[in-house]
Amino acid sequence: MATAGPDETEWSRLYLESYPSVFRALVATLFDEEAAADAMHDAFIEGLRRPPRHRQNVAGWLFRVALRKARDARRQSQLLLPLSWLLGLPHESREPSVADRVLDRITVGELLRLLTERQRAVVVAFYYLDLKQDDIAALLGIRRGTVAATLSQAIARMRHGENRVV
């Protein structure tokens, strides 16, 4: 059932409630803690401007919006790359964060590395955020059948790459 959008205080509360799981889901999808943290901030601002219409699935909404924001930010930084090169600006190499290193250590991190980012998004939404396939389809703007096919391909790829998936 649709409800009125939350005010700023209510939105902050909903956001903070969902932050831990969505942030971790983003780190596991993007493999970039810094980008995940920035994307969470952007999604929060987006929520202030255009709050989600449904409060039942704030985590799913945040995950979708933050993913989009992260991709936008990445596209923009890629646009700036040739300019940096032309100006001879120092290229900033990113130090792996603590979260990045946890992903290096855990089995799930190894498995997710076998997938494309799109597959990771679907797998993480399904297995970690506990979203239903219909919800994932709605959130990512794809058909339910595509979600099922992506999940199936991802599992096959993980199983092929690692015998640890049973």
Added chain:
Amino acid sequence: MSSDLRDLFRRELDEIPLRSREEWLPNVERTRRAASRSGLRRPGRTALVIAACVVLVVASISGGLLLADLRRQLGAVTSPKPALPTELLYLSAGDPLGATRLVAVSMPEGKIVGSFAAQTYIGGKYAGRPLRLGVERGLLPVVRDPARGEAPGVTLASIALDRAVAEGSADAGNEPFSTSRSVEPMTSGASHLDVAIGPDSTSAFVVRDGGTDGHETLVQHVSLEPAPRILASRRIVSDAESYVWSRAVPLDGAGVAVAQTYIASSLIVTQVWRFLDDDLRDLGTYRVDETSGIGSRACVLELTRIPATHDWLLVCTDPAGFANTVVVFLSSSFKEVARIELPRALGPVAGWSVTAAPDGVVTLVMNRMLLVRIGARTRSLIDERLVPGPVGAIYTGASLGGLLDVGNVVFSADGGTAYLADVGWRGLSRVDLDTATLTAYAGALQFAGMQAIQLSPDGARLHVLAREGDRFRLVTLDAVSLRELARTDYLPDGLGPFALLGVSAAR
């Protein structure tokens, strides 16, 4: 399968650490501005426009020359890594249960500048640790070899650590080693000798076990200036039912604590601590046995001075985790004044990981990844907190199935920071002990493996003996950020370094 995968994802992804709660929400001002703006909303877009304008202006003014100049100037801004002071790192190399060497390597050059054949590991496989060096000097025991025509006995060689040169030696005599000990499991190693150097590096104490039945300990006070010279000797005969093995801890430049350990007939590990002055006269005795109520555990002992109260802290922990850890406060006259028992559920204290801060807070790192804080002034437990970050587990030190304790917990001199290398040597964490927060981390991407860590004397750099398969190299990190500052080529094959004994500024 689906639920298994779901469990795996939940369990493992929940290990990803969260940022501090203050960082969850974006900056409030920026948020409001961004929410109200309708034009250039993103800093990235703004940067793009500004950068495009810069390019247009630069290109229109003069082109190549100006660009070259700009590049030169920007190159100066991104300055190279600061020049590092030359330091000498002392490695223990060889077979810890056989022949060992002390090897000096200069950093950041990575050149071997000294190598001394000497005993650098104390004790055996199940109860041992690397030799401890002083701040300015090391006193190396060299066991003479009759097979090479040398008189049996031990020579003590003094090493100036800032130059990696020998400054003379002294004959410490021959202390026959009990033949009955060779069958005892606790002494499967080669060494029966320990060295304790005072903080000013002007004198040292040497303890050696001997006697026909292995009941005797020879204690020698050795002056190190200008060359080793024995000032006093004393033989301590134990009332033990079995052989003893002894260790020494310097008492702040005013004597030595000698701990004689033995297994009583009741199979209870017993330790007798004797506190001696510089002339090796008795200052006090403390017994860890059945009567003291803490003798029933296979106790690994640490003696730590608390600067705030001048008490001594004796920590008795069972590496196997069967018994509670006991923390005993000894007064400056070596009498027990208080005792705290830590439940065994907290795990044993990780090897040599007790530190006392100037404010009187003592921190113990437990191998179940807990930081236990004790108030030295109130002589009571303050709290127990989880070690932050992704460190999985810490070695408990020796006595666990042959693990050699080569030091994977290092504290800053002020006792406020701990550097922890985890059990698989895959991660290195810098932990603020006041707040129990992770302040820096270096891990698997930087090192294939780590063998030992050690801080520079000024605490500004952390040196890592890094292991890649069977090959080793030394890596220097910034002690605050844990970013790499320098690394050597591989050390020569066959060197076999296993511990980092100390670091000294080179002269």
